Amino acid sequence: MSRVIIVNGSPRKNGVDSGIAAVISAEFSAKGHSVETVDICSLTIGGCRGCMSCRKTGRCVQDDDMQSVIDRMRASDMIVLMSPIYFAAETGQTKTFIDRLTSAFSGDRPMGKARVSSVLLTCADPKGGERYGAALDRLRDVMGYLKVDDHDGGCIIGGLTPETVRDSPAVREYIDGLASKL
Ligand SMILES: Cc1cc2nc3c(=O)[nH]c(=O)nc-3n(C[C@H](O)[C@H](O)[C@H](O)COP(=O)(O)O)c2cc1C
Numbered sequence: 001m002s003r004v005i006i007v008n009g010s011p012r013k014n015g016v017d018s019g020i021a022a023v024i025s026a027e028f029s030a031k032g033h034s035v036e037t038v039d040i041c042s043l044t045i046g047g048c049r050g051c052m053s054c055r056k057t058g059r060c061v062q063d064d065d066m067q068s069v070i071d072r073m074r075a076s077d078m079i080v081l082m083s084p085i086y087f088a089a090e091t092g093q094t095k096t097f098i099d100r101l102t103s104a105f106s107g108d109r110p111m112g113k114a115r116v117s118s119v120l121l122t123c124a125d126p127k128g129g130e131r132y133g134a135a136l137d138r139l140r141d142v143m144g145y146l147k148v149d150d151h152d153g154g155c156i157i158g159g160l161t162p163e164t165v166r167d168s169p170a171v172r173e174y175i176d177g178l179a180s181k182l
Pocket residue numbers: 010011012014015016017018083084085086087088089122123124125128158160
């Protein structure tokens with residue numbers, strides 16, 4: 001049994017990303033895995049202040065919801081980071097979350113037992129996979145900075161609506177790829 005954490009950077013509670021997260025959660029749970037979805041937009045996560053105190057202490061000076069998410073990422077086998085594309089990049093909330101991962105940068109395994117990560121970006125443009133590759137590469141790099149062994153996973157899926165998520169061949173292919181890494 002593996003433990004999977006899905007970090008969802010969409011503010012829409014019933015949107016495309018939350019729909020994909022729900023399918024992943026249902027399917028992997030049915031196979032006996034433990035899946036937790038963290039909706040970062042509903043948490044209190046302040047912007048990084050750049051004070052670098054965390055480099056000395058390993059913790060952020062801000063006592064908000066971030067440390068708890070880092071702890072749960074470290075306790076997971078697989079990290080799935082998902083976000084809609086907003087103006088050719090991840091959402092602002094996702095960027096804020098990533099900046100706050102600064103406090104996790106310590107030791108040989110900043111992400112604890114997590115050895116696999118995957119980044120999923122969704123967008124309106126059906127050709128978003130061609131347009132927004134730079135954003136995907138950047139977020140995969142973040143997982144590389146965090147020394148997750150297998151950090152190149154993920155893709156961009158464009159043109160979905162919440163109603164079309166379940167029947168989407170692209171979503172099916174993405175989830176099958178994830179399952180193969182569990
Ligand atoms: C502020 C904003 C900016 C967006 N910018 C883009 C964009 O640059 N390119 C694109 O293809 N879709 C863009 N979209 C559409 C979303 O990326 C797309 O609908 C996404 O799948 C929504 O995911 P969600 O339902 O999980 O929030 C934008 C949406 C919003 C609200």
